[in-house]
Amino acid sequence: MNDEFEYHLETLAVRAGQERSQYGEHSEALYLSSSFVADNAAQAAARFTGAEPGFIYSRFTNPTVTLFQDRLAALEGGETAVATASGMSAILALCMGHLKAGDHIVASAGLFGATIQLFSTWLAKFGVAVSYVPATDPAAWDAAVRPETKLFYLETPSNPLTEIADIAAIAEVAHRRGAILAVDNCFCSPALQRPLALGADLVIHSATKYIDGQGRVLGGAVVGSKALIEPVYLFLRTAGPTLSAFNAWVLVKGLETLGLRMKAHCDNALALARWLEAQPAVERVYYPGLESHPQYALAQRQQSGGGGIVSFELAGGQDAAWKLIDRVQLMSRTANLGDAKTTITHPYTTTHGRISPEAKAAAGIRQGLVRISVGLEHVEDLQRDLLRGL
Numbered sequence: 001m002n003d004e005f006e007y008h009l010e011t012l013a014v015r016a017g018q019e020r021s022q023y024g025e026h027s028e029a030l031y032l033s034s035s036f037v038a039d040n041a042a043q044a045a046a047r048f049t050g051a052e053p054g055f056i057y058s059r060f061t062n063p064t065v066t067l068f069q070d071r072l073a074a075l076e077g078g079e080t081a082v083a084t085a086s087g088m089s090a091i092l093a094l095c096m097g098h099l100k101a102g103d104h105i106v107a108s109a110g111l112f113g114a115t116i117q118l119f120s121t122w123l124a125k126f127g128v129a130v131s132y133v134p135a136t137d138p139a140a141w142d143a144a145v146r147p148e149t150k151l152f153y154l155e156t157p158s159n160p161l162t163e164i165a166d167i168a169a170i171a172e173v174a175h176r177r178g179a180i181l182a183v184d185n186c187f188c189s190p191a192l193q194r195p196l197a198l199g200a201d202l203v204i205h206s207a208t209k210y211i212d213g214q215g216r217v218l219g220g221a222v223v224g225s226k227a228l229i230e231p232v233y234l235f236l237r238t239a240g241p242t243l244s245a246f247n248a249w250v251l252v253k254g255l256e257t258l259g260l261r262m263k264a265h266c267d268n269a270l271a272l273a274r275w276l277e278a279q280p281a282v283e284r285v286y287y288p289g290l291e292s293h294p295q296y297a298l299a300q301r302q303q304s305g306g307g308g309i310v311s312f313e314l315a316g317g318q319d320a321a322w323k324l325i326d327r328v329q330l331m332s333r334t335a336n337l338g339d340a341k342t343t344i345t346h347p348y349t350t351t352h353g354r355i356s357p358e359a360k361a362a363a364g365i366r367q368g369l370v371r372i373s374v375g376l377e378h379v380e381d382l383q384r385d386l387l388r389g390l
């Protein structure tokens, strides 16, 4: 690409990072090769020391993976990125690269379940402590800081209640207190929200969700400055939870339609959320694009769309929620999200099933709550599907 312009997201999504081989292929090539050949011993040595750029071995780097990293970094407005085998291995690599025994994390309370497990169970084994605070209250983040706090970690909007954390305000607290802020941008993707421009230091992705967007592969990434990505890369290079070339190729093609898909997800989700608000069986709808959302103004400022996740509370509790989930015929009964196909979940008994009833109550996850990841079907068909069980 010619870099004399500041290209828009739609352009970067189809063009950024591509380098054609000697064959001049138009579509991005898939390099299925575990290792790469040097011209001579001196070149091999220079590549191993890093004195000369070039590929060595696909645990370190691979041309297709590098293309995905460069394209995603361009979309997030980051200097560089490293890709990982899954979203969870991105979070693990971030922690292994930046934390040591004795360090402390301040994290938002409504994190993805496996992220809580990683912090509270696995990192705890190695002497890293974590405090959970309400995502919506920057003063609580400030109050939770200890002398050994190194990392602030948040997700916004949160899952499943779509609480919005003020990225700029929490980044200010992190930097004033000597910590870095990492934001899991999985729910918005760079098409709707760019945390680095708001002051975050690192962005985390589960590329499994909207970046693939069609439910095919697992993948993840960490995006940020070269200085902050280097330790994350060194951990990956040693330990190996790197992204496969094939998955990188699928994700590169996924990025090409990200902007179009996110717009369609947002339009469908907003229409469905408004319709749900008018249904007598529905007590409350959680969607950042609704005027009734408690942080509507912040969401409008921070995101360019409400996203594809809509949650709602049924007056009839768990019986009503299970009845609805059992009666739909179009929507998929699965906890995955960010797919072209709409999915429907009961968070209380699935994604949050292992959390104690007290913790669920504290997090606001009630028995009547249903979460929908709104796909790309026609919204009237989704409404008709829900009417079978509402």
Ligand SMILES: *Cc1c(COP(=O)(O)O)cnc(C)c1O
Binding pocket: 086, 087, 088, 089, 112, 114, 115, 155, 159, 184, 186, 187, 205, 206, 207, 208, 209, 218, 219, 220
């Ligand atoms: C799915 C998800 C993850 C984990 O990603 P995997 O690709 O499943 O490992 C992390 N954060 C959020 C918000 C997610 O939805």
